[in-house]
Amino acid sequence: MPLPRQVSDLSPYDLLLSVARLGSVGAAARAHGITQPAASARLSSLERRLGLALLQRTTQGSRLTAHGALVADWARTAVDAAAALDAGITSLLRSSGSRLPVAASLTVAEYLLPRWLAALHVASPQTAVALTTGNSEDVAAAVLTGDAEVGFVEGPELPEGLRARTVARDTLTVIVAPGHPWSRRRSGIEPRELSAMPLVSREQGSGTRRYLEHALTRQAGASLAQPLLELSSTTAIKSAVIEGVAPAVLSSLAVAGELAAGTLRRVPISGLALARELRLVHPAGRPLVGPAQDLAAIATRAQ
């Protein structure tokens, strides 16, 4: 189901937000590097498409109408998300030769880092982040060798020479489609039931799968059944679960949206601790300074 046309181009909304902030169409046009007639036309066209009066135009400037204020508040969320996407992409491009090299495990890179980068861009616009991703060992190695100033890792292991600070928590979560029998289990399932059930999972060797196997072995003396289906992306796994293929175990950060929307159900599991800490690491010798410290502060506050 593709995105409706009304909202696929965010630039009119972005312009609307600038008008709201600056108080006039002309000022917003200058801020966006276009002429006033172009801005005027873009806004009129938006109003015509939506069939809503968003702006109250006067000869002293323009203000949002009640509907306009509501739309602007909603639009801000989308525009902020797009800015986070841009921050992520931009940092991905600067693979070297830049200011603040950051290494992150996949979970952090996917679900947490974009917002932090967007916030960092606001707090210190001249800082250029160069992002590399990898598993927690790769990240630790990058930080130790100095290839990265700051790293974000999952799990408890911590090589000598690194200092760490917990910035977020993440819980592996058993998910099923709403119709699945497990979704009606109030009491939760036992580790043995999970271990006996063929799951939809990532390929062998993925961080999430390794961590689940490890926890199951250590805490319940059990192991995972042969997966019913191995897929290479979290998104593909969620789709398969939603279609009722089988349950899966994914990061709580990955499924928060679907759980909220009700398209997936969480199944409690008893007697198995599946929480792991996401931690910021940096060399023990070198305290964080400048932009790295800013990023650390943002990540810490964001908890």
Next chain:
Amino acid sequence: MPLPRQVSDLSPYDLLLSVARLGSVGAAARAHGITQPAASARLSSLERRLGLALLQRTTQGSRLTAHGALVADWARTAVDAAAALDAGITSLLRSSGSRLPVAASLTVAEYLLPRWLAALHVASPQTAVALTTGNSEDVAAAVLTGDAEVGFVEGPELPEGLRARTVARDTLTVIVAPGHPWSRRRSGIEPRELSAMPLVSREQGSGTRRYLEHALTRQAGASLAQPLLELSSTTAIKSAVIEGVAPAVLSSLAVAGELAAGTLRRVPISGLALARELRLVHPAGRPLVGPAQDLAAIATRAQ
């Protein structure tokens, strides 16, 4: 600061997500109602703009590269936010003559409803929501008269004939710019200090302001100082606070982003309970059915 061009148009990203889900460019093109060459060009142009290889094209289909998977995961957040924006706008348009009339107070409409509507659209696409906004009394009246099937109100009052269910909580929060003296107050401030400080606030009569005055009077026997500046939008207030004009008191839902980003600081306040419940209401006689029940389930789960 306008949105970068890379991300102002989300349609290439939307298309990328479809390719990831469907496994081929042609299938994604069909899903979006465009031809295969158009989709191919749109994706190539995205890759060229970003300077990143996102897709691995084969004669059997296309898969995401590692970079592509990361970008797709980030993009999903932005696309979902845009879908929520669309859901909000669409519901705003159907001011009457439609399926599920919903009335909501401004706080709920601004910060919570869009995601619920987007989830509802997934769960039951044929449901058309008609949204009206107003203060809690308006909402209660609309539900009582049957103008709305479901309502969302703030605060504890509950007219006869309505049943309510708490779906979220919201706390009025004192915010200051990072440099403000209050931001260094670990112990929090006293109600008397707040009451003596001229604030940036909404105009008289706004729900948030009334609630704050009420709480201050009832719980601390104090009243609000004359505001330093009255502004008509939450956004304008946040900007003023960030620029250091004065502290303000806003909903925690309104400032979560800025607090996470560190552009605003929260100041604890002792001896004043400023939490309020956001509740779903419906006529006592008529239990929720159909789409209204779906929406209630989504709102309840989303907590």
Next chain:
DNA sequence: GGAGAGGCATAAGCCGATTCTATGAGCCCA
């Protein structure tokens, strides 16, 4: 092994959306 189907890229032409410059009208202030 050859035919068919499905996958993708390229080329050429068309159409439309958006932009710019130029200009006019309304309001405020000195």
Next chain:
DNA sequence: TGGGCTCATAGAATCGGCTTATGCCTCTCC
């Protein structure tokens, strides 16, 4: 009353994206 601000409109030029047509590659199945 003139200058400066606001916004809207008009006409011309430009740019980008779409469609159709085509070719190449690979897998599958007879």
